Amino acid sequence: MVLIAAVGVCGISLLIAESQIQRMIARQEISALSGAAAYLDNDVRARQGVLRSIAEEAQTRNLSVRDVQALLESHPGLRDEFSNVVAFDVRGDYVANLKNRRDKMLNVSTRPYFQEVLRSRDSVISAPFRSQLSGRPVVSVAQPLHDARGNIYAVLVGGLDLLRPAFAAQVEALRTREQGYLFIVANDGTVVHHPQKELILTRPSGDEMPALAAPLAGPEGWRADILDGKEPALVAWKRLRHVDWTVAVSYPLRDAFAPMASVWFNALGAAGLFTAMAGIFGWGLVKVLLEPLDELQRVVESIDAGATDISAFNVDHADEFGLLSRALYRLSSSRKQASDDLHRLATTDVLTGTHNRRMFDQFLPAALARARRSGESVAVAFLDIDRFKSINDTHGHAVGDAVLVEFSARLQGAVRCTDTVARLAGDEFVVVFEQVRGTGEAHQLGDKILAAMQAPFVVGGSTLRVTASIGIAITGVPTNAEAIMQSADYALYGVKAAGRNGYAVNVVGAEKLASVRGLDEHPPRAATPPGVAHA
Numbered sequence: 001m002v003l004i005a006a007v008g009v010c011g012i013s014l015l016i017a018e019s020q021i022q023r024m025i026a027r028q029e030i031s032a033l034s035g036a037a038a039y040l041d042n043d044v045r046a047r048q049g050v051l052r053s054i055a056e057e058a059q060t061r062n063l064s065v066r067d068v069q070a071l072l073e074s075h076p077g078l079r080d081e082f083s084n085v086v087a088f089d090v091r092g093d094y095v096a097n098l099k100n101r102r103d104k105m106l107n108v109s110t111r112p113y114f115q116e117v118l119r120s121r122d123s124v125i126s127a128p129f130r131s132q133l134s135g136r137p138v139v140s141v142a143q144p145l146h147d148a149r150g151n152i153y154a155v156l157v158g159g160l161d162l163l164r165p166a167f168a169a170q171v172e173a174l175r176t177r178e179q180g181y182l183f184i185v186a187n188d189g190t191v192v193h194h195p196q197k198e199l200i201l202t203r204p205s206g207d208e209m210p211a212l213a214a215p216l217a218g219p220e221g222w223r224a225d226i227l228d229g230k231e232p233a234l235v236a237w238k239r240l241r242h243v244d245w246t247v248a249v250s251y252p253l254r255d256a257f258a259p260m261a262s263v264w265f266n267a268l269g270a271a272g273l274f275t276a277m278a279g280i281f282g283w284g285l286v287k288v289l290l291e292p293l294d295e296l297q298r299v300v301e302s303i304d305a306g307a308t309d310i311s312a313f314n315v316d317h318a319d320e321f322g323l324l325s326r327a328l329y330r331l332s333s334s335r336k337q338a339s340d341d342l343h344r345l346a347t348t349d350v351l352t353g354t355h356n357r358r359m360f361d362q363f364l365p366a367a368l369a370r371a372r373r374s375g376e377s378v379a380v381a382f383l384d385i386d387r388f389k390s391i392n393d394t395h396g397h398a399v400g401d402a403v404l405v406e407f408s409a410r411l412q413g414a415v416r417c418t419d420t421v422a423r424l425a426g427d428e429f430v431v432v433f434e435q436v437r438g439t440g441e442a443h444q445l446g447d448k449i450l451a452a453m454q455a456p457f458v459v460g461g462s463t464l465r466v467t468a469s470i471g472i473a474i475t476g477v478p479t480n481a482e483a484i485m486q487s488a489d490y491a492l493y494g495v496k497a498a499g500r501n502g503y504a505v506n507v508v509g510a511e512k513l514a515s516v517r518g519l520d521e522h523p524p525r526a527a528t529p530p531g532v533a534h535a
């Protein structure tokens with residue numbers, strides 16, 4: 001896009017420059033044409049001056065119509081200035097002829113230039129016309145002859161042959177360029193000079209030949225939007241000051257503006273090259289500048305994949321990427337904290353701070369699966385505080401809550417930190433023991449828990465004796481959560497039925513036997529009076 005924009009800007013600049021250069025070239029052409037116009041003007045006026053001086057001479061010598069032929073012949077230099085000079089009286093009849101006095105001349109009284117001379121009483125340059133004598137295109141310079149009283153008695157007419165080689169060579173010499181051509185049109189549109197001789201004296205319309213008609217638009221100007229023949233051309237023109245002619249030039253545009261083609265090529269090429277180089281440099285620079293962003297992306301992916309933790313965000317770079325990385329670290333930390341809090345709330349019993357049933361339901365199957373893989377046993381102790389309802393009823397719900405908190409604390413203190421304690425509901429707790437080495441260890445666990453509850457509970461200003469019944473189930477063979485819980489429940493039921501404040505151990509799958517045996521094996525505890533003892 002940058003490349004397109006640069007080439008576009010360059011192109012627009014070049015178009016503007018080209019338009020300026022066109023204008024400049026056209027101005028140059030007009031100024032060259034001004035010189036040509038002045039030259040032509042002077043040339044025609046010089047010839048006009050020659051006839052004027054002869055007229056002054058005739059007036060000085062007080063000549064008459066009869067003397068005109070001799071007058072002309074006394075100026076042989078006229079032959080160089082004009083193709084011929086003839087004279088007419090005021091009626092337009094022929095009276096003298098420089099080249100051939102026997103030439104038969106027509107009456108010219110109806111010719112516009114003749115009438116104009118009589119009207120203005122001064123020298124007139126005619127519009128181009130075809131000579132009836134020579135049949136060639138000519139322009140006439142007409143000069144009145146005055147007698148001593150100032151009356152016109154004859155008119156000298158000098159013919160300028162537009163096809164004579166000297167005139168064509170003279171005009172061609174005014175060209176400043178090899179290409180194109182120079183032409184002259186009279187101000188009524190009649191072609192005075194053109195390299196195509198057949199066009200002389202024609203008056204082509206703008207539609208037919210726009211290049212020839214363009215100069216009629218004003219005293220001077222140029223156009224670069226004209227088709228000359230089939231080729232686009234630059235046409236510039238300049239009107240003569242004294243003669244009603246406009247001298248013009250037509251150049252093919254491709255020649256006139258040839259230098260612009262190489263300017264276009266070089267400028268666009270340079271713009272493209274420099275932009276491409278700048279683009280490559282910019283791309284490299286951006287790549288270097290964005291390297292920390294790539295690094296940040298790698299860190300994010302690594303954290304997402306669990307290969308590293310969010311502390312990888314906590315970098316000490318001072319740049320924007322360092323700021324971004326540390327902002328990500330803060331965001332991730334707070335989200336992790338929120339997530340941890342949520343998880344803790346979802347898996348913790350609010351009152352006692354132990355795990356809750358949800359956590360236990362997830363944990364027990366996992367522990368059983370581990371045991372299945374390692375071939376070791378798992379034991380679950382199912383605890384229920386004895387006659388807890390009467391504690392609530394007697395001391396109030398708040399004291400009941402405090403008993404639950406204290407009971408939970410003692411329970412967690414009685415087991416290893418690797419054992420998992422959870423409160424299922426109300427006054428029911430469970431403990432999961434992993435890597436248990438048989439029922440003997442299960443009995444030790446039961447003893448430890450009962451022992452932990454021996455000391456009186458001092459809560460809410462009351463000292464209470466709190467006991468619990470414990471049903472312990474231990475896996476013999478691989479089993480599931482439901483089975484082991486049911487087995488522990490049977491054991492608990494047995495203890496409750498036997499009078500509370502004791503424990504029983506069941507092996508999953510052999511519940512009744514194990515339950516009875518557990519209580520029997522510990523007569524002192526079985527003999528302990530069940531129920532709640534108040535201190």
Ligand SMILES: Nc1nc2c(ncn2[C@@H]2O[C@H](COP(=O)(O)OP(=O)(O)OP(=O)(O)O)[C@@H](O)[C@H]2O)c(=O)[nH]1
Nearest residue numbers: 384385386387388389390392397400401425426427
């Ligand atoms: N203070 C308190 N009491 C609770 C809470 N949850 C349940 N309880 C009460 O705990 C008592 C549980 O009684 P049970 O286990 O059914 O019966 P028990 O009185 O313990 O009798 P046994 O279990 O047969 O020894 C009920 O009265 C419940 O209302 C609790 O969060 N706080």
